[in-house]
Amino acid sequence: MSSMEDLPRTEGTAPRVIDANHGLTTPPDRVFVCLDWLYVRGPGRPNHINGAGIDLSGHAPATLTHWVPTVSGDWVAIVNFGVKYADGRRSELWLREQMVPDYAIRRRPDRDG
Template sequence: MTLNSPFTVWEGDNVHGRRAVLTGVSIRLDRLFARVPGTPRHVIETGLDLTGSVDGRLHGRFPSVDGDWLGVVNYEIGYADGRRDKLHLVDQLVPFHVLRKRD
């Protein structure tokens, strides 16, 4: 079940099934999970790698009371130790300022 926002675009029909239209985005993890300046690092080699960008799939959006937009996004985060498994995140609210549309 996909989180249905007021701005989710659907394709298909009731006979063959409906699914949300996905838009490819890039997510800046270092901006989404910004560290407080001056906070000391405690490296955990098996932790999540929250640096750089990852690909995601945008399928809806919500406005905040302040007029900012949050995208409903599915994406994966890798681990710092390079293992093949990834943490799969579904229907996450992500601020638009950390998203970029992929070509």
């Protein structure tokens, strides 16, 4: 192909506007980020346990605001989520507007279901 303009196009998604006058959009989707799939430890790397570090294992509750397609045909979610500290402190490290590959996203059950 001679240029990117010749490629088929699929646009991403964004929150649907409910009330443009007041800037209201649909609420973000409730999802989990599979941290084990997102943060993979390099092969053969030794552990150096740090009690003040963040725990990058398990599933983190997240809100998904929209999807963005990649040029190779995959999708990345734009999400907000927090990761817990290993020492159990109440605060979390909040990560906003992070790109997460589709394979590391799982739907959370509906609030009513």
